[in-house]
Amino acid sequence: MKTDSQNPVDPSPQGESSTQFSSTRKLPQGFWATFTTTFATIVLAEMGDKTQLATLLISAESGQPWIVFCGAAIALIATSLIGVLLGWWLAKRVSPQAMDMAAGIILLFVSILLLGDVVQM
Template sequence: MEAFLVSTGIVALAEIGDKTQLLSFVLAARFRKPWPIIAGILVATLANHAFAAAVGTWITGLLGPEVLRWVLGLSFIAMAAWIMVPDKLDEDEVQPLRFGVFGATLVAFFLAEMGDKTQIATVALAAQYEAFVAVVAGTTLGMMIANAPAVLVGDRLAHRMPVRLVHGIAACIFVVLGALVLMDIGA
């Protein structure tokens, strides 16, 4: 349960103001069909985060416990720094496709999430907790918590969100996780 809850919270906070949340706003404004967009985000996130968690699980078996502890601890601390860097969305990432709203969302969201903060966090969380299903479910729920409202209320929400504060909270959580891993507490 801890892996699920931590994964959900970390990703929901990390996603605020992230490139994929900005993509959610753009897709909502462009297509004005929230349910196919939300469905595309869900399917893209499940596929992307399942892959990321599989990589995290694989890394766990590849590295010894001491090396893994240092890699994970330092990765969480690096994520804390990275999350404080604001994202921007390039317009060419939102090209309409002939697959309709769902297909356009699925492809655009999957590609935008490749190498993104939340994908890297999913790798680290899966390696830390060794709980593939809980981490994928948690990170996917976190993405949906951040992105479904972005699709449903669009720009009205974007301008009122204290993004810097939310990123600061997420960064603090990553630092705490990194420190706990490095001190070998809670593992």
């Protein structure tokens, strides 16, 4: 089986329709592309969030920034590991289309809840 020009998610020969899951999205290939995409996405998403603010406050109160850094780093590694393992498990069992649909439904539900909170204010 030739794999260098094929999508590793869809091992069917080119031109054939596959019964396995396939995605039309182009994912980054290679170590550095995947690493850079992941790093940039997480850094941008985490800037100014409640975890960063909690770490800032704990560091300021404790006066021991390196211990706070180590504790926060290990906590973020643990939560990231849970997310990676859950994503890996789901990718084996659920099609990308079903994942997109579920994500859309969850985001819609959360948006409706947030809108309800805003209206009640």
